[in-house]
Amino acid sequence: MLATVKHECAATRQFRKGAGRAYGPAETVSDEAGNSVRNTYYGHGLGQLTWRENYLAMGMRLGISRVLEIYPERALDFGIAYRVMSEGMQNGVFTGRSLARYIDDEGYRQPERAPHHQRTGPGGVDRGLREPV
Secondary structure (H helix, E strand, O other), rough: OOOHHHHOOOOOOOOOOOOOOOOOOOOEEEOOOOEEEEEEOEEEOOEOOOOHHHHHHHHHHHHOOHHHHHHHHHOOOOHHHHHHHHHHHHHHOOOOOOOOOOEEOOOOOOOOOOOOOOOOOOOEEEEEEEOOO
C-alpha cells in the first residue's frame, strides 16, 4: 500500500489534487438542501480517486453518503484518503483484485498487475467502481 501511495502521489509523499488532469467535464451537483456546486473530479488523495461516479460509490461504501461526490476535496482529508485507499485495495474495489489475491499465509506473491490500477474501458473511460468484474 505504501508503494501505491508513492506512485500515486508522484513520489512527493504528499497526497494532493491530481496533476491538473480532470476526469470528465465539470458537473453541477446538489446537496440534500438543494445547494448546487460545480465540481471537476480530479484525482484526489492517497489512491487518486477519479470520476464522479467513483466519488459517489466510494462515499457510499465508506458510509458517508454523497459527501465525496458533493465535496471531492474531502478525499484529501487524511482520514478519508486512508479509508478510500484501504477500501479500494483490501476489497478490490479499484480493479476487482483484492490484496488477499497477492498476500496469503505463505507470504507475498508478485502481482501480474498492481492492485491499485483502475481498469480502463472502451475509449479510455475509467470503469473503476462503475462496473463489476
